[in-house]
């Protein structure tokens with residue numbers, strides 16, 4: 494089948510965050526014109542729109558946390574601040590004409606597959622019928638509120654980190670923060686400078702790896718302007734370093750793990766001189782078992798005079814503050830919940846049913862799984878970007894989305910050429926793929942006896958346990974035998990030199 498006779502599918506992209514923007518750009522590059530983007534909020538940006546807490550930044554180097562086709566010479570810091578990334582996302586989205594395509598303040602409520610098409614109903618009651626749905630809904634966007642007795646009885650101000658209340662002034666106040674994950678450590682580093690008293694309620698200590706931040710000067714930025722290949726080189730250099738250190742360390746390389754462990758433990762030893770405080774901050778699990786926190790500021794912050802690290806378990810919340818198991822009541826003006834997210838909700842609570850009216854909750858009743866993280870058997874022509882087992886250590890999520898986007902585009906292209914009547918992975922392929930993932934978990938550090946958001950309710954890490962290069966290689970070309978094919982007709986190959994568009 495020639496290019497000009499390819500079917501032109503209609504595609505709905507759900508979410509205009511980093512992945513949704515990328516998908517819209519790539520779909521258009523592939524010559525697909527019938528694209529609808531639904532966004533629940535009033536702006537693009539996803540996680541960077543939602544997380545506006547003090548100190549919010551990306552702990553992946555900025556030049557690596559960019560789209561490969563659109564470097565940003567204007568990054569102000571080695572670890573870009575949240576507002577810079579939001580600005581970058583808005584800029585790319587506008588430049589590539591994505592923003593104009595987005596239907597803002599409109600979420601997808603109903604999504605049902607019937608007779609070969611997806612039937613959608615949005616929060617505004619609008620209906621549409623499309624060939625493909627791409628859920629670019631992100632992973633960490635459903636705030637997890639702690640199940641602590643009396644939480645609602647607190648009379649002061651209280652909010653989750655992803656729902657920051659900027660009307661509440663924290664200067665000079667008695668502030669409590671529950672949690673010590675990547676989010677909390679960024680907030681603590683910042684708030685410790687202004688809060689009257691900051692009490693950190695730590696349930697489990699975290700390993701902290703220090704990489705100093707750097708303010709980029711005009712001299713750093715000037716050579717990058719208009720020089721995409723230089724920015725690509727820079728990005729690749731960071732990516733190479735990340736792959737061979739952090740990613741290798743968590744996925745089985747003993748040498749990389751020994752190095753990262755040594756540096757992390759040395760950071761704790763050198764930064765915290767008080768043996769009692771050091772003991773409180775020392776985890777009893779392997780470095781990297783929980784997602785490694787990258788911070789060069791946290792240890793300094795936790796030692797400030799106005800900061801108290803509380804390690805006694807929280808018993809309940811009172812009107813006045815937090816009551817710990819030793820009977821102490823920590824009186825607070827503001828309580829911040831840095832208690833993370835529900836990582837297994839993905840596109841839910843959307844009412845999603847696939848073939849034969851199969852609800853997603855039924856498909857995932859036993860386990861949240863997908864084939865190659867993207868395709869869920871029973872849900873034809875539906876792709877879940879950054880789905881289960883996508884996250885790869887401390888790597889750039891943008892790079893992950895780009896690899897997945899290429900794979901999805903190739904599958905859609907097979908559909909356009911008639912090689913696949915629908916794009917639906919078989920149950921057998923999904924099981925085989927997930928068995929393969931499980932077989933690799935034993936050598937990773939995630940099964941090192943710690944609790945983390947990486948683990949599903951069965952205690953299995955929803956991660957990719959092999960190398961980054963392996964992941965990229967396996968997503969290079971879809972294996973059509975892993976998909977339902979009504980007619981095992983001759984496959985029309987995609988010629989490498991042929992542009993998709």
Ligand code: NAP
Pocket residue numbers: 550551552553633639640641671672673674675676677679694695696697784807831832833834944946
């Ligand atoms: P998180 O890593 O899941 O941490 C949640 C924290 O809350 C943990 O310290 C946890 O303690 C504590 N907690 C939860 N429920 C509690 C309870 N009932 N009582 C006491 N403590 C409780 O969440 P996060 O810090 O928001 O980070 C989530 C992920 O977001 C990160 O791992 C990272 O992937 C991403 N992130 C990335 C960046 C970046 O710079 N790229 C920045 C922020 C976040 P336990 O450890 O005992 O469970």
